[in-house]
Amino acid sequence: MSVNAASRPDLRRPDGLPVRVLVVDDEPTLAELVTLALRYEGWDVRSALDGATAVRTAREFKPDAVVLDVMLPDFDGLEVLRRLRAESDALPVLFLTAKDSVEDRIAGLTAGGDDYVTKPFSVEEVVLRLRALMRRTGVTETGSDATLVVGDLTLDEDTREVHRGGQEITLTATEFELLRFLMRNPRRVLSKTQILDRVWNYDFGGQANIVELYISYLRKKVDAGREPMIHTMRGAGYVLKPAG
Template identity: 45%
Template sequence: MPPMTPEGQATSLLLADDDPRLRAFLELELKEEGYGVMSCGNGIDALTAIRQQAPDLLLLDWMLPDLSGLEVCQRLRSTGSQLPVLMLTGRDAIADRVEALDAGADDYLVKPFSIEELLARLRALSRRSALRAASSPELLQVDDLVLNAASHEVSRGGQPVHLSLTEYALLHQLMADAGRVQSRESLLHKVWGENFVGDSNVLDVYVRYLRRKLEPAGQPTLIQTVRGVGFLLKAGASKAAEP
């Protein structure tokens, strides 16, 4: 069964896919698992549905009419929306997967896929969303990087840093154990879930995203790579400006 919302309601999910047979099959399977499912067949309808009643999760096909899944995701992120997005795509090249993540998707799944893997990834997205929503007065701080777990705000040097759901979850985990090396396996388990079945390189992709947002030239580095082990977060030397 899917995780429940903090209000004790079934997790709501919007499915956007232009293949009516696949959409009907997924609707049936997801409803059997207890999700509250809405569906549509194009990108414009997806954005309209989200504006009218935002779901807890978005299952988004890349190749949608009107607006592609990438464009839908980019428009959502441009408004500050942190709606968890799982992208479905028939493209399996690394460059395509990176493009989907760069557009703001939290995870991706290559067609054809098993329903068991889809359900596992949706559960992992729900757990990450719950981590972000968890209320805590705790302030985490390393150097001038501050994470407010109560308001879910992140800043560096007093300037706000806008993170996606997965970026926030990864940073929270790194800061919660700052100064200690965290193994790749531990980070994948805690951020992506114990049943994560995807490419472990997704961790490197998100570390790169965090570095890009948190470590501009002239600022001390924060996320250190410990080769063969994993990562740790601590203040380091200032980064030089790129020529």
């Protein structure tokens, strides 16, 4: 196991307790390997070998993130995700799968997954990607990030709260990360490739509609019933700027 936890900052929950992660995979050896690696990070980890157990464990354990295999013996990981998100719509999920085509990656992400690792994978990659998801959802090493302000839109990186015109906006982990990237670059046109690299760490070669999909999600929450702040620049990308 090549995970070097000692060289990385400790991630904790906002209440100071260890991060909770649920690992779901029908291969016992693989589930145990990932579980041990995450426990080496100092995290509180539980595992499940099928979908039904995963859903039941999540309800009891209330994880901060889920490592989820797509192929399970009872129902697939996409159905597990649907059930988990019905109870916690911002729960970050890292998919594991033997499928490595672009179409399969898109299917997992458009279903609501926040990241994707294909088998065979290194445990180190799983840990690093999961740490990135944890930082997105407010489990951070420090509490020093600033509040971002663009027009009447504010984003607090400490509390994960977003408001426009004083009205609170609830975002999923990926929506939050996308909006943060846009707000850190106000009035700057960001290409689809830049957004994919920053938010998803993937290069889909222009074959994915994942950026367009999440931009539409953001517009429904940020711009709905208001003067638009998120604009499409045809052939160039997207830009966020103050309304008016």
